[in-house]
Amino acid sequence: MAYCVKCMRNTETNNLHHFVAKNGRVMLKGTYAVCGKAKTQFVKFGSGLFNKAVSNLPFELHLPGHNFTGPGNKLDRRLNPDGTPRDWSKPINRVEKQPITRTFATRKIKTREREIKFATERC
Numbered sequence: 001m002a003y004c005v006k007c008m009r010n011t012e013t014n015n016l017h018h019f020v021a022k023n024g025r026v027m028l029k030g031t032y033a034v035c036g037k038a039k040t041q042f043v044k045f046g047s048g049l050f051n052k053a054v055s056n057l058p059f060e061l062h063l064p065g066h067n068f069t070g071p072g073n074k075l076d077r078r079l080n081p082d083g084t085p086r087d088w089s090k091p092i093n094r095v096e097k098q099p100i101t102r103t104f105a106t107r108k109i110k111t112r113e114r115e116i117k118f119a120t121e122r123c
Contacts, residue, residue, distance in 0.1 A: 011034045013032060014030055014033050021042075054071045054072045068096045068099045068100065069098075079100070
């Protein structure tokens with residue numbers, strides 16, 4: 001099941017197969033069962049043993065002298081409910097602001113997707 005932009009709903013995918021993109025990343029390619037539109041998506045990596053171990057650590061790993069850059073950041077602990085960094089956890093440079101910006105952009109997209117889904121289900 002994948003989201004079809006044309007149909008605006010989750011649909012089945014036919015003729016699904018793996019291939020490698022020009023940049024070397026693995027992708028899935030297929031066609032939507034309902035409208036026949038071509039579909040491609042990157043295959044997610046990062047669910048391995050190392051990533052699970054880092055995510056379950058009781059502490060965060062950071063680059064030396066940084067507060068936000070590095071694996072295993074727990075932004076829910078480091079940010080206030082309004083999204084601003086807590087007093088003890090300020091970004092030290094613009095590289096450090098990137099994880100915060102990316103997190104809020106992702107949240108806005110997910111919220112917008114929920115609003116669209118709710119509006120289409122009501123109609």
